[in-house]
Amino acid sequence: MAEIWRRIAGGALTPGDRLPSVRRFATAMGVSPSTVVEAYDRLEAEGVIRARRGSGFYVTGAGLPPRDPPLMALGQADAPRAPDIDPFWVSKQSLDAGPSVLKPGCGWLPDDWMPVAALRKGLRTLARADGALLTEYGSTRGPLALRRLLLGRFAEEGIGATLDQVMLTGSGTQAIDLVCRLLLRPGDAVLVDDPCYFNFHALLRAHSVRVIGVPMTPAGPDLAAFEQVLAEESPRLYITNSALQNPTGATLSPQTAHRVLTLAQARGLTIVEDDIFADFEPAPSPRLAILDGLSRVIRIGSFSKTLSSAIRCGYIAARPEWIEALSDLQIATSFGAVSPVAGELVAGILTGGGYRKHMEEVRHRLTRARLAAAEQLGRLGIVPWLMPRGGFYLWCRLPEGLESAMIAARCRGEGVILAPGNVFSVAQTAGAFLRFNVAQMSDPRVLAALARAMG
Amino acid sequence: MAEIWRRIAGGALTPGDRLPSVRRFATAMGVSPSTVVEAYDRLEAEGVIRARRGSGFYVTGAGLPPRDPPLMALGQADAPRAPDIDPFWVSKQSLDAGPSVLKPGCGWLPDDWMPVAALRKGLRTLARADGALLTEYGSTRGPLALRRLLLGRFAEEGIGATLDQVMLTGSGTQAIDLVCRLLLRPGDAVLVDDPCYFNFHALLRAHSVRVIGVPMTPAGPDLAAFEQVLAEESPRLYITNSALQNPTGATLSPQTAHRVLTLAQARGLTIVEDDIFADFEPAPSPRLAILDGLSRVIRIGSFSKTLSSAIRCGYIAARPEWIEALSDLQIATSFGAVSPVAGELVAGILTGGGYRKHMEEVRHRLTRARLAAAEQLGRLGIVPWLMPRGGFYLWCRLPEGLESAMIAARCRGEGVILAPGNVFSVAQTAGAFLRFNVAQMSDPRVLAALARAMG
Known part of the structure; x- marks a missing residue:
């Protein structure tokens, strides 16, 4: 019971999430299944979880009422979490x-690896900028200068995108979160590489979706497993890094890229390609977004790894009607897009020549x-x-x-x-x-x- | 059919949302119910919406597959939306x-009303700051200097909060969105004032909750209506501005404040008090967060209206265990908290004396x-x-x-x-x-x- 409370209070389980099955949880905790059944029964009696016929137990959200004794106790409890699962x-x-x-x-890189001098110069330039830039929300999709600059980079790679296909966000993670909010429903299946960036797990958990891992090979996802999961689970989304995959550093091969896209096409799968490590490559490697031309692939990027993590700025490049819907969703959930000041700072440094x-x-x-x-x-x-x-x-x-x-x-x-x-x-x-x-x-x-x- | 498509593409209807009832939609569109039934049937046949037994039609999210002809057409369509409902x-x-x-x-205020000189000075100061501040993610709850400063302000108002009760966010809207993600499930009832800030409607729609309006009076919500809705709908959340309510400019009276809290207590209602206009008051008026001492009231604030909308920074003050869960949710969905650079800039200006x-x-x-x-x-x-x-x-x-x-x-x-x-x-x-x-x-x-x- 305490472990479930801890997961809810810590945000590892959020309202709508399914609890682990009795058998799986009993094994994980090293207790008997009957102990877990009893704990779940008591949590259900307290309204913290709710059984849905034939599909297990779900977190209700009622687990967080004000002044609820178990939660209050939890706030002070300092029990360490198992570092291998969280x-x-x-x-x-x-x-x-x-x-x-x-x-x-x-x-991330230590600060003495980052372009600190360029950041200082950029801030001094901003200090002389127009008052409107320093005080107003700015346009809904972010500063034009930075969006144009991204389009120029895409064109060099062979992607002929237009301005209505690019929007800026508060971060790369927030960009993926917006895409998930638009395209996913609770219970949907979502593919990730196994292993993959750990925050993808936390993010997808917040969307109450089923996360399915496809084993990673040095050339990209294992194609046999990928094909089988597509046939069996009809996933809605596949989230991946194609270049310098996190954590393995693997690079997608041209053959795997082509095959992944062909399978995605056949099964109606949308792909989120998080391209955050692009500028660390010695030479460009295959990209799903380029092969596909931003049709069923959504490209995500950010400047946190190469420029500054303290300047929060990411982007989404996708089909115009998705960008329109994502931009509305960004207004609804965080009002302005990226900080215009941050966007100008990034654009200034990227065009500065020194980058x-x-x-x-x-x-x-x-x-x-x-x-x-x-x-x-x-x-x-x-x-x-x-x-x-x-x-x-x-x-x-x-x-x-x-x-x-x-x-x-x-x-x-x-x-x-x-x-x-x-x-x-x-x-x-x-x-x-x-x-x-x-x-x-x-x-x-x-x-x-x-x-x-x-x- | 076109109208439903438009709402989905524009983000007004998102996956999981319930469609208007046949009768209501027919009335709104000025067509016969049988026309609506036919449109819904065709949308269901296309997989765009799905019927759930006894509960109406829901958006599936499948309405947004790549190269879907109706959506593509929509991307180009320039039909104006009805300005009175969107x-x-x-x-x-x-x-x-x-x-x-x-x-x-x-x-928002015109830029020549904003403290532009202070912003310029703040940016020049930042240009000389430590390299780590300019490049690293910063702590999960935002810069300590600004959180301490907020606690000091709260103390002046009579709220004795601690550091684990305050976190910074990317904006006031994003702060409310995080609270909704933690506490709400689709279908929950949420109270707002009628009229209220229009973006609350857009935000709550993204959470697929039922939004219920309580008529606004010059002294706060209409108490009879408030009490009745609490009894009939068991809402999970009430989102309000107590001081200088948007759009009416109304101010909560002490009696209404006390009564709202008493009713909330009796019915287990949590309150989000968006205090974004606080610094525009000539003298402090009653606050739910102060009376309640941040127990069942969650305080939200931002600096967009008084300092700069271009520096994205908001905050949440609440019970420690909620802040812990909200902070985890912020890591999962946007990784770092507020930009440390933005947080330092705001803290610097607020302490600068000129503010x-x-x-x-x-x-x-x-x-x-x-x-x-x-x-x-x-x-x-x-x-x-x-x-x-x-x-x-x-x-x-x-x-x-x-x-x-x-x-x-x-x-x-x-x-x-x-x-x-x-x-x-x-x-x-x-x-x-x-x-x-x-x-x-x-x-x-x-x-x-x-x-x-x-x-």
Whole structure:
């Protein structure tokens, strides 16, 4: 009972979510099924969950009334969550950690890798901008300068999109959330790669959809599994990174790209391609959005990884009628689009000339850091699943018999935050893996803590 | 059929939404019920809507497959929407209008009323800030400086809240959206004032809830109606502005405040108090959040109206366990909280000393503008429903026999955007009203266009 309460209070279970089956939950908690049946019965008696005939138990939302004793108690309870199953664990630990904590598990570059000088210059330029730009909401789809700039980049890739096919959002995650709000209903099936970016799990949970993982290969999703899931589950959406996939660093092959699109076409599947790592590639690799020409593929992007995570700005490129509907949804749920000030700042830096040079340096520096990290990890018997063509992630297997959740819990005690494999895995089959951020590993305490935790 | 398509494409109907009943829709469209039955049947045959036994027709989301002919046609169709029923009309017209368009219907101050000098200074200060602040995501609940500052303000009002009771969001609207995502399920009843801020309607529609209006009086919601709706509909949430209510400018009386809270307590109702106009009051008026001490009342605020709409930043103050769950939901759906850069900028300006003086000047200037607007409108026979104590809205009744939607459509043709009464009204009973923004009426063309449209 306490565990279900904790999941509801923590947002891991939200109103409308289905509870784990009695058998699955009993196994997970290491208790008998009858204990779970009793707990569910009591929660139902309290109105916190509700049974639907033949389909299990659902969170009602009534679990959060004011001054409800179990919840109040929970607010103070400090029971640690199992780090191997909670997609919020890595996010919260990394975001809220003080500067003394080391974060080889986090998803961003250290600030001395970022174009700080260009940001300072951009802010000084903004300080002299028109008063209307500094104070007004701006247009519903975001600043024109940045949307035009994106269209120019798309054209270089061979996508001939128009202005009514691009809108700006508060972040890449918010962009995907808007797409999910438009296209998904509770209970829909949604495909993700297994492993994939852990926040996709948290996001999709908030939409009460069924998340189905397709095993990842070094060339993209496993096609046999992909085809089978499409036939059996009729998923509505497939969310993926094609280039430098998070966490594996895998790159979609041309053959897999073509086959995925052909299958999607045949089954009426819409694809969200989150292209957030594009600028880390040494040379462009295949993209679903390009092959497809933004018909059934929705392209998502953001500038958080290459420019600044503190300037919140993402985008969606898609068919004009979807952009129209998504833009209305953005007005309804957050009023203005992206901050016009943020949009201008990003546009200014991207056109400033220094950006391409900066990214070239970052790519070289990452190559060196990746090789160094692989070598150091190799000495501990930790081996990359593949050597990525770019980016800052290394997806690594631990030596036989070691469990990454346990290693992560031990390292946390020493002020080192790791990203254990199963936070990325729908099937929970990545317990032997860790995702490393090679740009966050220069401090020798990282490897030292890791060695002790493994010892 | 075309109208339903239009609503789906425009986002007015989203997947999971229930369609209007056959009878209601037939009346609204001025066609026979059998025509509606036939249209619904055809839409169901196309998979766009689906019947649920005994509960009507619902949008499936399948209405938006790639290359679907009806939708494609719609993307190009330019059929004007009825300006008196669409909550997006005023938003989109006002946000996307060029600088030559006059906007007495919009919801913000002109840029020369805003603290532009303070914003410029704040941006210059930011340009010298720490690199980590300029590039990193920041903590999950937003910059500490701004959260502390808000707690200080709350303490002055008599709310003894703690840091774990405040989180920052991307905007006030996004704050309310997060609360709705946490607490509401499709089909729940939600109370709003009638009239109320039109975007509440759009927001709640995105949550597929039943929106119920309680008639507004100059002292707050009509208590008899409020009590009756609580008994009959068991609403989960009541969303309101207590001070300078949008659009009426009404102020909650102490007696109404106490009674609303007592009824809410008895019926387990949670209240969202959107306090966005607080700083426009000449002196503080009663607040539900203060009386209640943030137990069943959730306080929402933002700096869009007084400081800048271009710096996206809002907040939520509530019970710690709700903030914990809302913060997780914000990570899942937009990753970082508010932009740390935006948060620092706001905190800097609020502590800068000049802010209080600036708001004092704005209040004096608004008083003069309000009196001038009331006098000018009076000459046209347009009469305020009440004279607000502050803020920039005047909710006015047109002379007998005139319909505000028609006046708004005529003025739009002359480059003047008005806010017709029924975009604010759930019951569609405000057709004789217009909401004026007194700060946007200095150009004589506003009154001239209005006079011609009425002529």
